[in-house]
Amino acid sequence: MSEVSGQEPAASERIAAILRDEILSGKIAPGQRILQEEVAERLGSSRLPVREAIRILDADGLLEVEANKGARVPYLDINQVEVLYRMRERLEPLALIESMPALTEADFERLDEIQVRIEAGVDVQAFLELDREFHLLTYSHCPTEQLRDSVTRLWNSTSHYRRAFMEITGARRMWIVNAEHRLLLEALARQDSQDAERYLVGHIQRTRKELSQHPEIFTH
Amino acid sequence: MSEVSGQEPAASERIAAILRDEILSGKIAPGQRILQEEVAERLGSSRLPVREAIRILDADGLLEVEANKGARVPYLDINQVEVLYRMRERLEPLALIESMPALTEADFERLDEIQVRIEAGVDVQAFLELDREFHLLTYSHCPTEQLRDSVTRLWNSTSHYRRAFMEITGARRMWIVNAEHRLLLEALARQDSQDAERYLVGHIQRTRKELSQHPEIFTH
DNA sequence: TCGCTCGGGTTTGGATCCATAATTTAGTGC
DNA sequence: GCACTAAATTATGGATCCAAACCCGAGCGA
Known part of the structure; x- marks a missing residue:
């Protein structure tokens, strides 16, 4: 994740990107x-870059x-x-807060x-991708790579459960997400870090609480 | 970091542990x-486990x-x-907070x-090691591995600058560290999460502020 | 019938060799 | 003498082969 990637993607990076997509999209499930x-055969390389x-x-x-037992997508x-x-x-x-001052006009567009x-209505997979791009874009100008990476890690490791949640609840309460996103955007446009932080925390908190009301997502 | 390590340390783990020590102790400096x-020759293995x-x-x-340029200890x-x-x-x-309820009598001892x-007076290197053990031990029962790992990462990547700071300031203000540690311990013993959080945040904040008054640490 | 042990097959871990990219150095032309 | 180029050196990336650990099932015995 911390690779600056010179110019040409190394094979190991390429393979990591493909597997990452497959895990995030749910093609490879927890467990x-x-x-x-x-993987090596499927992607046409030796085992070494896969490792x-x-x-x-x-x-x-x-x-x-x-060690000696291999890798798996973790159950949480x-x-x-x-x-x-x-x-x-x-x-x-x-x-x-670190990123907000550097957001450009193009970012806001x-x-x-x-x-x-999102408001036009999309399926679960499209929503998850758009929602991820939305939030990570608001953080993208944070100058501290460690912080960006940490946030990305958190999004990565919870993506499967976000999908499961969306598939259960459907689009019923989507209006709340939209309202929260709109309020967040408006605060960002005003460069109001207090409001932006408030709306963002509320947004995440609400999701956590709704998620914890569906323990059936976590039975495997 | 997330390795559960079956029973015998794989060579790559062993090498990682050695290099980790060398970086944390300052034998390998930023840049x-x-x-x-x-490394392979020095530790008697091929390049593969080093990779x-x-x-x-x-x-x-x-x-x-x-990519194609190798690894280095980052400057921050x-x-x-x-x-x-x-x-x-x-x-x-x-x-x-996640760890506190599970702290045992042996942990407190x-x-x-x-x-x-620490209060008896130790050199910089010993203080850094003891201080690290102290804090990480208070977190050690946190059941979420991702959180423990994130905290450890933060300690890792700031260790060099903590050492540089200590070498500059010496033991002058050590009494503050001791007071903070004692207050934290006492709050933990009472299982008072509010107080514990308050003292811990103050402890870290104070260090950050003192550190930022020594920009000369960061000139390289 | 249940549990234990001892295989054979599968999968990961490591070593060596080769290919490729980056860096440095020597050379050449202006 | 300086700048640009090209070749040689150096270091990383990848492929193949071999060794060691793990998993699963068959067979034996209590």
Whole structure:
């Protein structure tokens, strides 16, 4: 994650990117094991760059590695996800405040475009991708890479449960998300860090509370 | 970092542990490059486990890796370290609250022993190691591995600057550290999460403010 | 029938060799 | 003498082969 990537993506980076997509999109589910040889053959390389890719994804919080036993997408229980959300509640406002002053006109246009699309109504997968882009874009100018990476890790490791939640609840309470996003955008446009932090924390907190009312998501 | 380590430490883990010590103790300084071959020869292995170890340390926040250019201990500027401290101020109280209820009698004895040693007066290197053990031990029962790892990463990547600070200021204001540690311990013994959080945040905040008054630490 | 042990097969971990990219140095032309 | 170029050196990235650890099932015995 911390790679600056010279200019050409190394094979291990390329493989890591593909696996990352497959995990985030749910094609590879929690509990599922990653077989080095299978991945190597499927992506046309030797096992070595796959091993490096697995380390990269481990650092991204997408895989857990156990010595001599391989890598798998971790199962999380409801308590762990709760704590991950509490971490988000504390870290993301910091990233937002650090990033807000540097947001450009182009960023605001893109944020508005994303929000318009979400409001137009999209399926679960599209919503998850747009929502992720929306929030990570608001943090993108945070100058501290460690903070950006930490936030990204938190989004990564909770993505599966966000999807499961959306698939259960459907679009019923989507108007709340939209209202929160709009309020956040408006505060950002005013460069009001207090309001922005308030709306962001509320947004994450509400999601955590709703999520914890669906323990069935975590039975496996 | 997330390795559960079956029973026998894999070579890559062993090498990572050695390099981690060398970086944390300052034997390898920020800016210094890690040559795979040199490490491999020095530790009696091939380059391959060294490559894995480098990935592990990258995930630990101790190295930065650039494609085709190798790994080095990152330089941080004063602003980055400030943000890392603000991250600590937000994350460590969470880890502490999650861990506090599970602290055992043996933990408290060890914490007291550490604090007694610090008060007896030790050199910089010993203080850094004891202080690290002290705080990480108070978080050690936090059930969420991601949170423990995040906190450890923050300690890792700021360790060099903590040492530089201590070497400049010496033992002059050590009584403040001791008072803060004692108040924290007492609050933990009472299972008073409010007080514990208050003292911990104050402790980290004060360090951040004192550190930011020594910008000369960050000139390289 | 249940549990234990001892295989065979599968999968990960490590070593060596080769390819490729970056850096440095020597050379050449102006 | 300086700047640009090209070749040699150095270091990282990748492929293949071999070793060691783990997993699963068959067979044996209580």
